[in-house]
Amino acid sequence: xxxxxxxxxxxxxxxxxxxxxxxxxxxxxxxxxxxxxxxxxxxxxxxxxxxxxxxxxxxxxxxxxxxxxxxxxxxxxxxxxxxxxxxxxxxxxxxxxxxxxxxxxxxxxxxxxxxxxxxxxxxxxxxxxxxxxxxxxxxxxxxxxxxxxxxxxxxxxxxxxxxxxxxxxxxxxxxxxxxxxxx
Amino acid sequence: xxxxxxxxxxxxxxxxxxxxxxxxxxxxxxxxxxxxxxxxxxxxxxxxxxxxxxxxxxxxxxxxxxxxxxxxxxxxxxxxxxxxxxxxxxxxxxxxxxxxxxxxxxxxxxxxxxxxxxxxxxxxxxxxxxxxxxxxxxxxxxxxxxxxxxxxxxxxxxxxxxxxxxxxxxxxxxxxxxxxxxxxxxxxxxxxxxxxxxxxxxxxxxxxxxxxxxxxxxxxxx
Numbered sequence: 001x002x003x004x005x006x007x008x009x010x011x012x013x014x015x016x017x018x019x020x021x022x023x024x025x026x027x028x029x030x031x032x033x034x035x036x037x038x039x040x041x042x043x044x045x046x047x048x049x050x051x052x053x054x055x056x057x058x059x060x061x062x063x064x065x066x067x068x069x070x071x072x073x074x075x076x077x078x079x080x081x082x083x084x085x086x087x088x089x090x091x092x093x094x095x096x097x098x099x100x101x102x103x104x105x106x107x108x109x110x111x112x113x114x115x116x117x118x119x120x121x122x123x124x125x126x127x128x129x130x131x132x133x134x135x136x137x138x139x140x141x142x143x144x145x146x147x148x149x150x151x152x153x154x155x156x157x158x159x160x161x162x163x164x165x166x167x168x169x170x171x172x173x174x175x176x177x178x179x180x181x182x183x
Numbered sequence: 184x185x186x187x188x189x190x191x192x193x194x195x196x197x198x199x200x201x202x203x204x205x206x207x208x209x210x211x212x213x214x215x216x217x218x219x220x221x222x223x224x225x226x227x228x229x230x231x232x233x234x235x236x237x238x239x240x241x242x243x244x245x246x247x248x249x250x251x252x253x254x255x256x257x258x259x260x261x262x263x264x265x266x267x268x269x270x271x272x273x274x275x276x277x278x279x280x281x282x283x284x285x286x287x288x289x290x291x292x293x294x295x296x297x298x299x300x301x302x303x304x305x306x307x308x309x310x311x312x313x314x315x316x317x318x319x320x321x322x323x324x325x326x327x328x329x330x331x332x333x334x335x336x337x338x339x340x341x342x343x344x345x346x347x348x349x350x351x352x353x354x355x356x357x358x359x360x361x362x363x364x365x366x367x368x369x370x371x372x373x374x375x376x377x378x379x380x381x382x383x384x385x386x387x388x389x390x391x392x393x394x395x396x397x398x399x400x401x402x403x404x405x
Contacts, residue, residue: 025345028256028345028346029346029347030347032347074262077258077262078262123346123349124255125255125256125259125346127256127259127262141263143255143259143262145255145258151251151254151255151288151289152254152284152288152289154258154261154262156264157262158263158264174265174266
């Protein structure tokens with residue numbers, strides 16, 4: 001049996017069913033999908049970069065993704081991952097085939113969970129998940145709030161972002177319909 | 184009460200986020216809760232439970248959590264240049280900047296600190312009902328309408344329980360048993376005497392855009 005295929009089929013069904021039941025709210029409910037794996041590892045680090053690197057090492061060693069690059073920005077409040085060859089790509093395709101934009105990223109959830117657990121960050125948010133089917137690459141943008149007073153500190157995360165053109169072509173969580181723009 | 188009079192109550196309701204500090208009499212709170220009790224519920228399971236919160240310190244904690252929930256999302260949306268697009272329709276740049284800051288700071292969701300009464304709506308997942316979220320929504324709507332009918336303002340607030348981590352914190356604040364199989368936290372209702380006069384009515388889609396007859400897509404009344 002292809003256990004990865006089986007796993008992705010099960011996950012895709014759950015992801016689409018949950019979207020059917022909760023609509024966009026489902027995006028915010030799934031932050032604990034994925035972290036169990038990383039919690040079983042000895043992740044160490046004194047800051048976001050070290051925690052992220054430690055997570056990447058475990059995730060790639062386990063074959064969950066072939067390669068992950070990361071960068072921080074936004075005065076330390078943004079963490080961007082470029083995930084290549086993720087084992088859940090098949091899940092993403094199945095979810096999209098049902099007309100749902102994939103919203104569950106176990107890899108992102110793992111990293112965020114460790115940032116919460118190890119660095120005691122106040123809160124975080126998986127802000128953007130953009131998937132390039134052709135290259136099998138996912139772009140993940142996450143907001144990190146070390147303390148509550150970081151909320152409301154805004155910068156332009158996409159300034160000089162090398163993936164801006166692709167990102168703009170991707171669906172937005174909050175701009176699904178043009179009429180969401182306030183008149 | 185005629186059908187039109189009832190419709191007038193429904194159509195004159197609006198979400199109120201600014202309240203006078205005046206306390207809400209117990210009799211009014213009881214009537215709001217009584218209205219919830221009569222909401223439709225699958226097989227009469229009545230899974231809803233209500234926590235009435237008047238303690239300022241608790242409301243502050245919930246307000247902070249609400250602010251944090253909304254603010255964490257909207258800050259990110261702003262930094263990704265998406266939140267701005269939702270408010271492009273505000274022509275005055277100063278006003279637009281003020282509105283955006285109000286949103287991404289999370290202050291938009293902080294108002295329960297000023298609401299004299301907050302009612303958390305939760306559902307017991309162990310009673311056997313298969314309709315818990317829907318029953319809770321029906322109860323919430325009944326409370327909103329009852330409050331409005333008595334001249335109170337209210338607002339249904341989801342912000343502090345939107346993410347699973349925040350829902351856990353919300354449960355901690357109110358001492359609600361943790362565990363995914365015990366209680367669902369739907370959201371809370373902030374209630375008080377209205378301090379604001381909002382523009383009303385807000386534009387609503389015409390029925391022709393949302394009603395089909397006999398089959399999906401058929402807009403002709405048969």
